Amino acid sequence: MRMRAGFTPSVDRAVSSRGFRAARFTAGFSLIEIIVVIGVTLVLSGFAVHYSNVSRHTTVLSIERARIGQLILRAKSLTLATKRGAEGRPCGYGVWVDYNRSLHLFSYSPDSGESCKDIAKKKPEPKIPNWEEVEEYELAKEVRFVLPPPSSKLDMVMFLAPEPATLIWKDGRTGQAELETGFIRIEAAAGDMQATIFVTPRGEVSF
Numbered sequence: 001m002r003m004r005a006g007f008t009p010s011v012d013r014a015v016s017s018r019g020f021r022a023a024r025f026t027a028g029f030s031l032i033e034i035i036v037v038i039g040v041t042l043v044l045s046g047f048a049v050h051y052s053n054v055s056r057h058t059t060v061l062s063i064e065r066a067r068i069g070q071l072i073l074r075a076k077s078l079t080l081a082t083k084r085g086a087e088g089r090p091c092g093y094g095v096w097v098d099y100n101r102s103l104h105l106f107s108y109s110p111d112s113g114e115s116c117k118d119i120a121k122k123k124p125e126p127k128i129p130n131w132e133e134v135e136e137y138e139l140a141k142e143v144r145f146v147l148p149p150p151s152s153k154l155d156m157v158m159f160l161a162p163e164p165a166t167l168i169w170k171d172g173r174t175g176q177a178e179l180e181t182g183f184i185r186i187e188a189a190a191g192d193m194q195a196t197i198f199v200t201p202r203g204e205v206s207f
Contacts, residue, residue, distance in 0.1 A: 057188040060142045064186055065195040068103060069205045071095055071137055072157060075105055076203055078134075079159035091116035093134070094158030094167075097184055099145045105135040108158060120160045139186070146185040146194060154182030157199050166203035 075093040082089050090107035097103050109130050110119055139145070147153060150171035158167045158177075167177035179201045187194040198206045 057193045061195040064140055064143045068197050072205050076159045079161050079164040082161040091119055092160040096156045102136055102138045104133055106131040106133050120165050142189050143186050146187050148185050154184050166201055
């Protein structure tokens with residue numbers, strides 16, 4: 001039997017149609033494609049967690065650095081409000097750094113027979129019995145102190161009325177005060193980020 005040109009038997013169309021539907025319904029992701037997608041997802045998740053931790057550490061360090069700076073500036077502010085030599089008034093205020101985990105804001109009064117002017121002139125090592133603690137500040141759990149070189153590690157800073165004069169002790173508070181910048185360094189507990197607070201002989205605090 002001869003067929004007209006362009007004529008296709010209906011059975012062929014049906015088979016072709018069924019074949020198309022089968023191909024359409026059986027198409028999907030291969031095992032390799034699924035593995036690639038899972039791998040990319042895990043990598044992106046790792047980046048997200050990492051940058052989340054970095055952001056959190058940066059925030060905590062910035063807050064602690066600012067609080068330490070504020071504590072030192074508070075000692076300076078209290079000193080400015082103090083009249084040197086006034087009865088019952090301390091000579092000034094300072095901050096002692098306990099490199100375990102805390103800082104201590106204190107007032108300082110001279111021995112009997114000693115004047116505030118003597119302290120400002122001689123710059124002696126402060127005597128602990130002459131301290132009176134005003135406030136203790138403890139670092140956040142996520143932050144710890146870093147021990148810098150002794151030549152730069154700030155152990156204590158004290159301000160004396162009325163200027164106020166700035167006295168800085170480094171390396172264990174031994175001997176006379178120094179006229180050099182000291183610094184306090186802190187880091188995230190994970191050890192991946194650090195921040196530094198500088199105190200100058202002029203009593204300036206910078207980061």
